[in-house]
Amino acid sequence: EAGVVQSPRYKIxxxxxxxxxxxxxxxxxxxxxxxLQNLGQGPELLIRYENEEAVDDSQLPKDRFSxxxxxxxxxxxxxxxxxxxxxxxxxxxxSQDGAYGYTFGSGTRLTVV
Amino acid sequence: RKEVxxxxxxxxxxxxxxxxxxxxxSNSASQSFFxxxxxxxxxxxxxxxxxxxxxxxxxxxxQLNRASQYISLLIRDSKLSDSATYLCVVRRGEGNKLxxxxxxxxxxKS
Numbered sequence: 001e002a003g004v005v006q007s008p009r010y011k012i013x014x015x016x017x018x019x020x021x022x023x024x025x026x027x028x029x030x031x032x033x034x035x036l037q038n039l040g041q042g043p044e045l046l047i048r049y050e051n052e053e054a055v056d057d058s059q060l061p062k063d064r065f066s067x068x069x070x071x072x073x074x075x076x077x078x079x080x081x082x083x084x085x086x087x088x089x090x091x092x093x094x095s096q097d098g099a100y101g102y103t104f105g106s107g108t109r110l111t112v113v
Numbered sequence: 114r115k116e117v118x119x120x121x122x123x124x125x126x127x128x129x130x131x132x133x134x135x136x137x138x139s140n141s142a143s144q145s146f147f148x149x150x151x152x153x154x155x156x157x158x159x160x161x162x163x164x165x166x167x168x169x170x171x172x173x174x175x176q177l178n179r180a181s182q183y184i185s186l187l188i189r190d191s192k193l194s195d196s197a198t199y200l201c202v203v204r205r206g207e208g209n210k211l212x213x214x215x216x217x218x219x220x221x222k223s
Contacts (some may be wrong), residue, residue: 031209042117042200042213043157056210091156095209102211104156 002026004105006092012111018080022107024074025094032069033102035091043091049075057103082112116140116212119201121177123218129219130191134217136201145204148186150197151216155202160186166174191221 005024013019025032030051035043047064048056051072060067064083069075075100079086093102119136126132138146146163161168165182174187184201201214209214 040121040215042202042215044213045210048210102159104158106156109154 004092004094004103006090006105006108008108009106010109010111012113013082013086015112016081018078019082019110020078021090021092021110023075023077023092023105024094025075025092026103028104029094029096030072031095032075033093033095034067034075035093035104037089037091037107041090042099046077046090079110082110086110086113087112114139115215117201117203119214119217121215121217123130123220125220125222126191128191128193128221128223130221131187131189132191132219133188134186134199134201134219136138136186138182138184138201138203138212140203140205140212141182142206143182143203144206146172146184147202147204147211148175148184149200149202149213151200151223152197157213160199188219191219193221193223195219 005021032049034046036046037043047060048066049069052069067077089107091107092105095102117138148160150160151157151159159168161175163177165177167176172189176185199216200215200216203212
């Protein structure tokens with residue numbers, strides 16, 4: 001079974017530029033999560049989708065971050081405009097029916113310069 | 114105060130040593146508990162679930178004390194390949210949200 005696929009693996013952008021990350025979850029997993037991980041910290045939830053519905057986006061900075069999961073499969077997370085403090089690893093995870101067994105993708109390492 | 118607290122370490126131990134990590138959580142409504150392992154520049158991966166009765170998986174033993182809101186992980190006969198960051202994780206009932214601790218760094222040396 002293919003795992004959670006994320007792209008790009010690395011991204012370097014200048015501040016104030018837009019950036020987008022893509023995630024394809026494990027087939028059949030209806031729950032998709034975006035997490036943010038800063039250096040030396042554990043992952044922190046940004047947004048959770050049940051199918052195409054965002055059911056928990058309380059931690060998503062909505063002034064600059066947006067996400068979508070059209071058709072309830074793959075998802076895109078966008079930042080516009082990026083700030084220096086957004087430099088981090090953005091992790092996508094999926095699970096089936098909210099079961100505890102999250103599977104994480106390899107993440108996108110963002111550097112804002 | 115963070116919802117899940119861990120000693121960041123690092124724990125530097127020789128091969129063959131026994132090492133224990135502790136974790137406390139503040140939300141008494143937490144329903145499930147896990148240890149995840151994260152290698153350098155890799156994604157977190159589930160190591161094991163933690164049950165109130167205690168559970169063992171080879172050299173790894175996890176325990177949960179709900180009354181004290183305390184979770185532990187014991188690694189016996191440490192191997193070089195055990196070097197990683199160990200994340201303590203709790204699941205809240207609503208929305209199946211996993212809350213991660215900051216992790217404890219383990220370095221096993223020959």
